Each structure stands twice: as structure tokens, then as C-alpha cells.
Amino acid sequence: MDPAPPTHPRPRHPGTATIRAATAADAPRIWRLLREFADYELLTHLVTGDAERLAAHLSGEAWPKVEGFVGEDAGEAVGYALYFGMFSSFWTAPMVWLEDLYVRESHRGTGLGLALMRAVAGVAVERGSVRLTWAVLDWNEPAIEFYRRLGATRQSEWQVYQLEGEPLRALVEGKRR
Numbered sequence: 001m002d003p004a005p006p007t008h009p010r011p012r013h014p015g016t017a018t019i020r021a022a023t024a025a026d027a028p029r030i031w032r033l034l035r036e037f038a039d040y041e042l043l044t045h046l047v048t049g050d051a052e053r054l055a056a057h058l059s060g061e062a063w064p065k066v067e068g069f070v071g072e073d074a075g076e077a078v079g080y081a082l083y084f085g086m087f088s089s090f091w092t093a094p095m096v097w098l099e100d101l102y103v104r105e106s107h108r109g110t111g112l113g114l115a116l117m118r119a120v121a122g123v124a125v126e127r128g129s130v131r132l133t134w135a136v137l138d139w140n141e142p143a144i145e146f147y148r149r150l151g152a153t154r155q156s157e158w159q160v161y162q163l164e165g166e167p168l169r170a171l172v173e174g175k176r177r
Contacts, residue, residue: 021067030080064084081116081117083097098120098133
């Protein structure tokens with residue numbers, strides 16, 4: 001029995017995708033890819049935003065300003081990277097946080113992910129960033145291996161914490177848990 005065809009056929013010409021800076025007008029296309037990314041990471045239940053708010057952040061009309069790149073093949077958005085600036089108090093220097101790096105399954109292995117990563121790294125170096133940082137889910141072995149091949153190292157000495165929702169509001173209101 002023949003295996004089922006892939007849901008996204010491989011591109012006809014691997015490596016033909018182009019990378020360009022994202023604009024607010026790209027928000028609907030990036031949003032569709034972002035939803036695919038959330039599905040892949042099994043995190044769709046956490047997606048509460050929308051393309052309009054993404055556009056506001058990409059245009060700089062909202063805080064924080066978010067920047068990014070779009071990977072296109074034959075006019076179709078097939079990958080994206082979103083990033084924003086941070087600051088290191090110890091180094092008194094800028095850093096870049098890579099929030100998302102996603103390539104549609106049909107274009108993985110074509111060099112598009114590397115090109116997107118290289119574009120973000122180029123911005124970091126151009127702006128004097130001392131570090132490019134991101135997070136990856138511990139089960140995402142393909143991504144972890146990709147990052148290892150780039151020479152990235154895991155920050156094992158730090159534990160990441162977060163406040164969201166009611167605990168965040170409780171802190172602001174001075175309520176103890």
C-alpha cells in the first residue's frame with residue numbers, strides 16, 4: 001500500500017525561497033503561519049491574539065515593537081521569524097530575543113530556516129547585540145538539533161519563570177497567594 005501523500009508537497013525548487021523584512025501588511029500571512037506553528041507545538045489553546053494586534057506591533061504602533069522576516073516561495077509566505085530587542089544590565093548592551101522561527105513543513109530542509117536565522121543574527125550583529133536568545137520546547141528534537149548545528153548552546157544554569165493571568169494581576173494589586 002502506498003503511503004499517504006504529504007499534506008504539504010515539497011517545493012519544486014528547494015532553496016528558491018526569498019527572505020525579506022516583515023511589515024504590518026504581512027500580519028495576516030504571518031498570523032496563518034503562526035497558527036500552524038502553534039498547532040505543531042501543541043499550543044493552539046494558548047493563542048489568544050490576532051492578526052490586527054500583530055500588525056500593530058510590527059508597525060511600531062504598540063509596545064513592544066516587534067520586527068521580523070518573511071520567507072516566500074513563488075509569492076507564498078512559507079516561513080517567518082519574529083524578534084525584538086532586550087537589554088543586558090551586566091553588559092550594558094543590547095540583546096535580541098527571537099520569539100518565533102517557523103518554516104512550513106513543505107519547506108523544511110531547504111535552507112529557509114537557516115536563512116531566516118542568519119537574517120535575525122545579522123540584525124543582532126549590526127545593532128551591537130551581545131547575544132541572540134530564544135527558547136525551544138524540550139521535546140522538539142528537530143529544532144534542538146538545528147540549533148546545535150549552528151553552534152548554539154543551552155543555558156542550563158538559568159530557570160525561566162513567568163507570571164501571567166490572575167497571578168500577574170494579583171501581584172499588581174498587592175494580593176498574596
